[in-house]
Amino acid sequence: MRVVVQRSLNSLVEVNSKVTGKIDKGLVLLVGFTNNDSEENILKMVPKILNLRIFNDENGVMNKSILDVKGSILSISQFTLYADTKKGNRPREIKALKSEDASILYDRFNEELKKYINVETGIFGADMKVNIINDGPVTILLEN
Numbered sequence: 001m002r003v004v005v006q007r008s009l010n011s012l013v014e015v016n017s018k019v020t021g022k023i024d025k026g027l028v029l030l031v032g033f034t035n036n037d038s039e040e041n042i043l044k045m046v047p048k049i050l051n052l053r054i055f056n057d058e059n060g061v062m063n064k065s066i067l068d069v070k071g072s073i074l075s076i077s078q079f080t081l082y083a084d085t086k087k088g089n090r091p092r093e094i095k096a097l098k099s100e101d102a103s104i105l106y107d108r109f110n111e112e113l114k115k116y117i118n119v120e121t122g123i124f125g126a127d128m129k130v131n132i133i134n135d136g137p138v139t140i141l142l143e144n
Contacts, residue, residue, distance in 0.1 A: 001041040001105075002081045004030040007054050007138035011074050013122040014129045021120030026071030028132050032081030033097040033105050042105065044144050046112045049073075054138050062138070072118040076130055077106045099125060 005027055012022040029049065033041075055064040055071070066073065079102065083091035096102065103124045113119045122128040 001034070001037045001045055001144055002032045003045060003049065003142045004078075004081065005049060005052065005054070005140040005142060006030075006132055007135040008074070009133040009135045011130070011132040013074060013076060013120075013131075015123045015126045020122055020128075021074050023072040023074045023118075023120055025069060025135075027066050027073050028130070028134075029073055029075045030078040030081060031075060031106060031109060032078050033102045034082050034095050035097060037097060037105060039105070039108060041144055042109045042112055045142065046109070046116075048142060048144075049113070050116055052140065052142075054140065066117060072120065073113060074120050075106075075110050075113065076122045076128065077102070077124045 008023065008026055008028045010024045011028045012019050014020065050067055051065050053065050054062050055066070055069045057063040079093055079096040080091065082095040083093050084095055085091050106124055110119050110121055
């Protein structure tokens with residue numbers, strides 16, 4: 001499981017010119033799954049994301065979590081996080097989990113996050129237009 005975490009001032013996702021998810025201050029998560037990923041990966045990743053201290057405190061030090069700042073999450077499925085580019089210039093997604101299985105894990109991931117925080121999403125497998133105002137910029141790659 002890979003998650004690209006971006007601190008965001010405001011972001012949104014559109015499918016067919018319709019907004020399906022929108023947040024103000026919070027995190028944008030680009031989420032990908034690979035073979036052998038399971039609910040166990042999700043249960044390890046969710047607390048890591050929720051407690052990741054990448055928001056500034058009153059002294060301008062990254063010392064607060066998404067929970068501390070009462071932000072929201074925009075979660076976007078992105079199978080290309082597992083694109084293989086070792087041979088040639090055309091990415092191959094051979095390491096990404098099959099769509100049917102990844103969809104189940106993605107939904108489970110979002111359900112687990114929603115127990116603690118507001119979560120907006122795109123549509124799994126859709127052609128999405130994602131507008132991200134990356135704050136900082138702060139971008140962290142998490143993997144387990």
